[in-house]
Amino acid sequence: MIERYVVRYFLAVVDQGNFTRAAAQCRISQPTLSVGIAKLEASLGQTLFLRTNRRIELTPSGTRFAVHARRIEAEFAAAERDLQDTAPTKLVRLGIATTLPPSWIAAALGRARRASTTERLEVVEGRSSELVALLDRGRIDAMLGAIGDDPRGRVLFEEGFAVAVANDHRLAGRATLAVADVAEETMIVRRHCEALAETSRFFTARGVRPFMAARTVSDDRALTYVRAGLGMTVMPSSFASEGIAMIRLTGFDPTRRLGVLVASDSASRIEGSVMVAAIEETFRDLHAVRAGADDLD
Amino acid sequence: MIERYVVRYFLAVVDQGNFTRAAAQCRISQPTLSVGIAKLEASLGQTLFLRTNRRIELTPSGTRFAVHARRIEAEFAAAERDLQDTAPTKLVRLGIATTLPPSWIAAALGRARRASTTERLEVVEGRSSELVALLDRGRIDAMLGAIGDDPRGRVLFEEGFAVAVANDHRLAGRATLAVADVAEETMIVRRHCEALAETSRFFTARGVRPFMAARTVSDDRALTYVRAGLGMTVMPSSFASEGIAMIRLTGFDPTRRLGVLVASDSASRIEGSVMVAAIEETFRDLHAVRAGADDLD
């Protein structure tokens, strides 16, 4: 009996023309997809793809099946859409970590709003660790932020940390910085930073103790200080912005894994959420753009 | 994400108007179906059925979903049919136990032949135990016969054993027989009978030792002997036939479970087989008819 998931695998291969990319699109591993297609072919008694080593080709049977597959998926989608429309407005309580760039959050929320009128979004701010606690207590349905290696989480991307200096700073042109370069510099402490502990350990281990000119829990404030020339600070690479140069510090490479975490008991409600999907998409896109522009991580 | 199997569950409920019967139709347990429907409703954010205690009713959303569900199933079916038609003729090597009534086998094979022209059937005869061995060695794809409590098997029905006597025998009119009734009778031994061991144990345990007038491995021969008045014999109830009366022997109630067993490695090839399905159907029907006509088991 053909199940829907293999139909999705099949269409992914048709769309991507390649098993590996198709697997990525379905968010499964390549072997899983391979097995799935094999199973489909077995239960139809037909070969659907010709695997020449350079590219995948549809067999005649494959082409024929593609028509049905498209209709099947379309019909599922139609059913979901149709029923979704009349579903009572559902509330998604989303926690968003304050350590995400505000511009990204703005973009994501805007896109989420445009994505659906049948869902209401309720945003709760907080540090990632606080949000996880809220999630466990059932106060929010999902969270977006640093998720560490929590097995329940889905990673959207991973990013490194770098030193933010003002564009007119004497070190602004440098591609990388050594510890010695910053030893005599003035720094600003972002007290809420996920990598704060690791940062101070990094410096003390190397016998370096820069002067701390300010301590803040606001990223905006920290960036303002940097732009004003008060000092430099360590931030996630994604905070790159106007008037600021992000420079990698050699030997210092903690990373944070940004992604979503869904409360197990609200999983079914969140699953089909267009808004959450839109938000995830936005973050992935934004990261892709940034990663293309410079490659700090 | 709605999977196909829940759509099938949904349609079964719509068709049967009742969770319990729907579960039976899907060959799953009632709780499984309950959970499945609940899952479907959750992921659509809609109640699909009104469970009043006496009957199940579709909600408006349910009615709407039913339209899509029907289309989805139709499309899956169309895909399977479409591709099946051009699939290379597939060979189903089916083992059939000799302890099944020949008339049933004839009916089943006839219906199987009419069911499909894209499958070829190769029949191997043998005792159930021999067929299991062939199955394990990969020499046949499936077998039909007594399957005991093999967990791999699907039971079609269960039947008891009874004493076959000629219609003109002095005991022919009796509803049941006691051990004493047959103590002085002449019996015919069906050496290949699944219940042979149990039968002799039954008699010896009661200190009864009927005269054995013949030993045979052919059911036809045994029936002929019985009709000819040579003696009586113990057979599965399904062997009831013209000129023979089947009488239950009180205190003697071994049963045999008739069903199909599919080789695990050819499961995918057999799964969609129209012929195997037709054969199963035939046996179920025949058993139902017989069970309705008389109730020996």
Added chain:
DNA sequence: CACATGCGATAGATCGTGTCTATGGTCGTA
């Protein structure tokens, strides 16, 4: 030619979840 790279298939282990049995709750009916 040797080596690297990209891609799909296979094998074995793991884990999620579909399925089961057992049981409870709620109506109707005798």
Added chain:
DNA sequence: TACGACCATAGACACGATCTATCGCATGTG
């Protein structure tokens, strides 16, 4: 009041969808 018909819930189990690791096979590239 007891019983039967029916669906929901809970906990256990088992299968299979999925994963990681690895192989084999082509095709480039120095």
